[in-house]
Each structure stands twice: as C-alpha cells, then as structure tokens.
Amino acid sequence: MIDCAACPLHKRPMFLPFTPEEIVFMRGFKVSEDTFQPGDTLLHQGERSDRLFTVLDGFATRSIQLEDGRRQVVNFVFPGDFLGLQAGIMGEMRHSVQATTPMRVCVFQRSRLWDLFRDKPDRAYDLTWIAAVEEHFLGETIATLGQRDATERVAWALARIWQRLSALGLGTTEGVQLPFRQHELADALGLSAVHTSRTVSTLREMGLVAWKRGKLNMLDPQRLFTLAGLPMEREEQRPLI
C-alpha cells in the first residue's frame, strides 16, 4: 500500500501538495487500496456504500440508469477524483460509477467521514471545495445539454477531457489517449452514438481534432475551445482527499 507521503498523484502539478500534518491525518484515514477492471462497478446506484474512494489511476464514468434502461453519463471520472460523497453524506448513491479502464483507488471508511469534520476542519473545507467545483461542472453540463447543438456539445466534451488529461500530464505531442468510447461520449451528451460519430467526423473535416483508435489530437485548440464556449485557461489547482 502506497504511503500518503509518496502519493503518486501529488507528482501532478494540478493538485495542491499535502502539508506534513495532512499526511499524518490521511495515513490514518486511508484504510486500504483496491483495483478494478473495465466494466466493474465501484459504486452502485440505489445502494449504500461503506467505502469512499480517491482514484489513484484509471478512468470511469458516473452514470444514472433510468427505469426503462436508458443511461445518462453524468460525468467522467479522472485520477484524483473523490468518489462516494453522496453515499457518505446522503446514505445512498443516486448514480453508479463504472470503470472504463483498469483502476487503482485509495479506500476510506464512510464511518470516519464525521471524524474528518470534527478533527480536521481544513480537510472538511477541502471536501466542500471539491463538492462546490463538482457542482459548477454539473451546471456547465446542464447548460451544454440544454442549449448547445451536437457540434458544440462534442467540441465541449473533447475540450474538457483534453484539458483535464493535459493537466494530469497525460498528453504528449502525439496527443492524448482517450479512455472513453464514442458510445460513452454519446451517453454523456444526450446524443445517439450514430450522430456522435457523424459529429466527430464534422469536427475532423473542420480541421479541429483528430481522433482515431483512442488517440485524440488537437489540431486547432483555439477554434475548438471557442466553438465549445470555453476559455482556454489552465484549470485551477485542486485539493486531494
């Protein structure tokens, strides 16, 4: 089990470093590690979970299953993301989390979440910070699904994913390895898989992106971000739990 002082996530510049005090606390808070394979469900919609996770490595989707089987991907999960707050705070997950690649996660105990609030207000503040940022992204997603057409939506999703992967240091001059399939992108954007394919082709023809066999390349980031309605800023550093 990796010691929190040697946490590989902290090598990524997008995360705020731990103070020595935080390291001590997190060592006590962390229970174990676990791994998952593509397709595994880490957290089940409708169920409680005694375990909370921080993603060390790998990718996943958060998704909501409707009564009749339709599926909405609420957002994508990246290394550093904290999973299970809903189960931790509200008792029951309202969405599922499913691995799309092999994953490695840190495991925490739900029952000790209250300790964190009682003993470590700064960590509690960070947790709320994370929740607030999450809320902001969900709001942006709602605006995208509600107001933008297919081209803008796909541009938005690719831009956001690329931005996040780059911040994680997973980009090369050869482009980034996209850990999601077109079908998942479609489920995230409220589009059919067929129309998503058409739309990606359009972006290709417009000379904005190249996306082939899981490799995404930005040919014209400026124009892509404009189309997506996003500023080309670097993401703010975020705390880790």
Add this chain to the structure above:
Amino acid sequence: MIDCAACPLHKRPMFLPFTPEEIVFMRGFKVSEDTFQPGDTLLHQGERSDRLFTVLDGFATRSIQLEDGRRQVVNFVFPGDFLGLQAGIMGEMRHSVQATTPMRVCVFQRSRLWDLFRDKPDRAYDLTWIAAVEEHFLGETIATLGQRDATERVAWALARIWQRLSALGLGTTEGVQLPFRQHELADALGLSAVHTSRTVSTLREMGLVAWKRGKLNMLDPQRLFTLAGLPMEREEQRPLI
C-alpha cells in the same frame, strides 16, 4: 430582523429544527436581512460576492448565460435554499441568481465561512450535506435533459416543483401557486417556449395536470410521477444554514 430562534422557515416540517446551540451560533453568523424585487439579480455570474444568503421567502432561478446570450436555468430556488456557496468557496459565481417573485433573505458574510468549519463541524457537515443533495438534483437534471423527451421533461419539472412547494406547505386543495412562467420552465428544460406550451397542453389533455394563470393542480399525481420517472416519496427533511 428576525431572530434565528423565531425563524419562520423552521415552522415548515421539511426542515430539521435548530438545536439551542445552533441558534446561538446562527445568531452570530447572520449579519442582516435583505429584500429583492422580481427581476433583481442577487448574485452575478462571473463576480465575487461577500454575501451569502438563505432564502426566507420568495422564489428565484439559478441560470447560466452563454457567450451568445442563450440562457440555461440550472434550477429553481425555493425558501430555505442556501445561495452563494460557489462564490464563498471558489471565489467566483459561475451562474446568476435572479428573483422571480419578491424575496426576503438572511445575509451572511463570506469571510466568516471558515469560522463555521473551524468552530462548528456539525454546521459544516450540514453545509456539505446541502451541497451533496444539490449535486444529486443536478445529476437528475442532466439525466432528464439528456435522455427524456419533451413530455417527460415537463412532467418531471412540474412534479419536482409541486413536490417542493407541497413540502413547504404552500399547497392547498385548490393547487399550488407556481412562481415561474412557462418561459422559465422552457429555459430550464432546454425546450423552446412554444414547444413547452404545446407540451403542457398535451399533459392537460391527458388529464394529468391543470395549469392556468399561475395555479397548478395535480389531477393525477400517480401517473404524472410515473411519466416523470420519479417515485412518489416525500422529500427527506433537510438542514437549514
């Protein structure tokens, strides 16, 4: 200024009561009250705000403005809702809050938010609870916008609003007073105002609801909730900040 011990919101059974200790703390935390008129903007997208609010009375929308003027209503604001967490935690609002009726709000100081985490872990926990519930509703909204057709969307929105107003004790046998216009509903659901009108008519013809001159009546709640993909449960009690 209303004393927190006499807070009118706590008369509503949907809110958890304050402990005597909490009353003492909230009296110190609350700075003042303020009122707003329909159309007033309480919090501005892109701006910081030194003030956080709890809605005592009245209704509002949270909405995101796109570069080109399109508007997405992210959700509706009801009495008891806490406003400004984003500005409080992240620094800058990513959406605006606009009154749709006259409003009365409690005012808190952003600079004292940290005190709350340091001195009152139970209140901090409640705040995070609120953020987690908010996150859950936003996820449900994303699923609705992404997967459901116009009829289901309108049914969902009316069901959720009716549910909330009922929980607040604002329903009578004559139905509830809807504080939002069809145009705002359209902006919340990613539909045009015209199609929203058509769709409401459909629901009327199906004998599910009556909505005329701001009065909403549920003619067949069971079927409406089924169409909306919602269980007909009472909402959980929630804490107030």
Add this chain to the structure above:
DNA sequence: TTACAAACTTAACGCATGTTAATGCGGTCC
C-alpha cells in the same frame, strides 16, 4: 369601456437529430 402589454396558444413549415441497417476496419484468438 377601451386600449394596451404580457403571457400563452395554435398553426405551418423546415431542419437537426434519431433510427435502422448495412459496411468497414483493426485486433485477437485459433
């Protein structure tokens, strides 16, 4: 009582996107 504005309704038409189905293409297993 009339006039006017705001909100809602209805109708006609076009287009973006969904659906179904066939095709292609790279990876993998034997």
Add this chain to the structure above:
DNA sequence: GGACCGCATTAACATGCGTTAAGTTTGTAA
C-alpha cells in the same frame, strides 16, 4: 491466414422539436 468481434462509419428515411408568425386571453391602466 481465416474467422470472428467490438467499434466506428455511412446512408436512407422518419420524426420531434425549433422557428416564425398570427391569434387569444388576462390583467391593468386610462
């Protein structure tokens, strides 16, 4: 090498929703 499988692409057609524009209704103020 051949057969298969998952995934992406392309084409043909259907449809739900947007758009524009013309009513209608209600509230309000002169």
